[in-house]
Amino acid sequence: MVAEDLEGAEDCGVRMFRRERPIPLRSSAAALSNNLSVLQLPARDLTHFGVVHGPSAQLLSAAPEGLPLAQRQLHVKEGAGVSPPLITQVHWCVLPFRVLLVLTSHRGIQMYESDGSVMVYWHALDSGDASSSVQAMFARGIAASVHFICVGTWSGRVLVFDIPAKGPNIVLSEELAGHQTPITDIATERAQGQDGVADMVTADDSGVLCVWRVPCPSVQLWQGIVAAGYGNGQVRLYDASTGALHIQINAHARTVSALDLAPEVGKLLSAAEDTFVHIWKLNRNPESGSIEVEHCHGECVSDTQVCGARFCDPSGSSFAVTGYDLAEILRFGSV
Template identity: 85%
Template sequence: MVAADSEGPKDRGDRMFHRERSIPLRSSAAALCNNLSVLQLPARNLMHFGVVHGSSAQLLSAAPEGVPLAQRQLHAKEGAGVSPPLITQVHWCVLPFRVLLVLTSHRGIQMYEADGSVMVYWHALDSGDSSSVQAVFARGIAASGHFICVGTWSGRVLVFDIPAKGPNIVLSEELAGHYTPITDIASDPAQGQDGVADMVTADDSGLLCVWRSGSEFTLLTCIPGFGVPCPSVQLWQGIIAAGYGDGQVRLYEATTGTLHVQINAHARAISALDLAPEVGKLLSAAEDTFVHIWKLSRSPESGSIEVEHCRGECISDTQVCGARFCDPTGGSFAVTGYDLSEILRFSSL
């Protein structure tokens, strides 16, 4: 059953969010979807932020109150070519035994220790199967078990087997199922069970592929696109949340691909989605200057997916290009915007 609501769900009146101290950037954020990565380090009372600008990625460490403590800039590995390659995404991958920072560009895939101090792996992209007019790039990054999956311009998804320590990283598999460039990849570590969908990949045509990870990845189902790109996707307890270029958020059943809810969430293209796994809150951000927070749940009677609107924040005069929760309960979030030289932070009252 599809629960479509052209007006969007009613606001529940949850806790208000207030603007906290922003974190200054040396360079403004590039106009890329999912252009913000956040790594929480509660044991050290720190938070890492990663933002892309051109051929460099800026890493920042900050205390909870927003005071910046350290900054580092990473540059895309040159490879062959006469101009510096543009970075397409930076993302921290939390594996069961280590955390790696992954950087993708028009030349290849770089993996670093979590603080960006040491590069442990470099994978060059092979442009041999692309035409001279087709751009070569990697984009879409997610950890699944002890694997890191990275999407490419050709629609292939590269699966890297990550050892518990050291640089002996191996390209173990290439997943086929997409025919247009990958836009985003999401996984749900809580769903790492036999027969359970625990990873979803999205592409420029809006097609979603649902996978079960393991020693070999298995394609479980494909959810057809409808001619609109899907820039961002999330997966939580068997629910796929997909954000599209027409401003819609669609919620699917991961195992079957059934559409449950369709929300006209934004007036322009969605640029980022994120999930707070402990409570099932979904954050959606778009080029219309708005960030919305939604609460996902399942009906105890029917098992159908339900959604309620919690809050909306307007980031005035800003084309939002990245947004992430800063804690697993969804009590705070951070936002980046095109040509904005700071990371905006909000927390609930």
């Protein structure tokens, strides 16, 4: 099944989201895929945002009305080199017993307490593992669930870290080899009916997807549906158990830069370099078991190369967007 092209299409019916007050950034967002992380703190009525700009990551806390309450900048751990290495991703990993902020770069992997105040773990990338002496090292793709955090690397390996309930005693417990090109993203969900087991999907630069069932989980699967975004603007939906392609959506005119899922309702967010953000509703037909998708909302961020987008809550009632050379985080809430 192929959905019709939707880039530039008008929304059908009543609009679901409206633009809210943006959050100013000290520096604009770098042109990186998935360059936005969001952590909601309902008990404190706050939302944290994380954005990468070159060798630094900017963390912001904002109240519902959009007023920034605090800002913090994180940098790559110092070491040898003429210029500071670039950060490739920043992401909050929500585990059942703690929340860690993970930062990846061309030098290594840094893990912080959720507010970024204390670094609890540092893992340096080993140049000896590079397949070519001229190949640039980096880590990219972050996911977490149960008591593991998984991080992708330039070599195609996935590093699996065992996270304790508290403290800095984090251990690299396993390395998964299944890709020949650099990892681009990782997505997981808890395996249904199996405690402590998760399904994990990893993607690489060549467009290859690997589905894993291992006791190390993390982000972006929904009820056994794998959502993948591609450089040609397509969003493809696969069945995680069989690997079968169910739906191919010509969603965007340029490279998809971010995907996110609202797990409570099965909403899928796709954002791309074509300035558009689309919201889709996923569903499984109870009779046939087939995957169905419906377009719910489209938003154009004019003259902006969108590089990050995330839902701000698990019900998908609001989302945030970053763009290259855009010195603010745009927010959209339900109408």
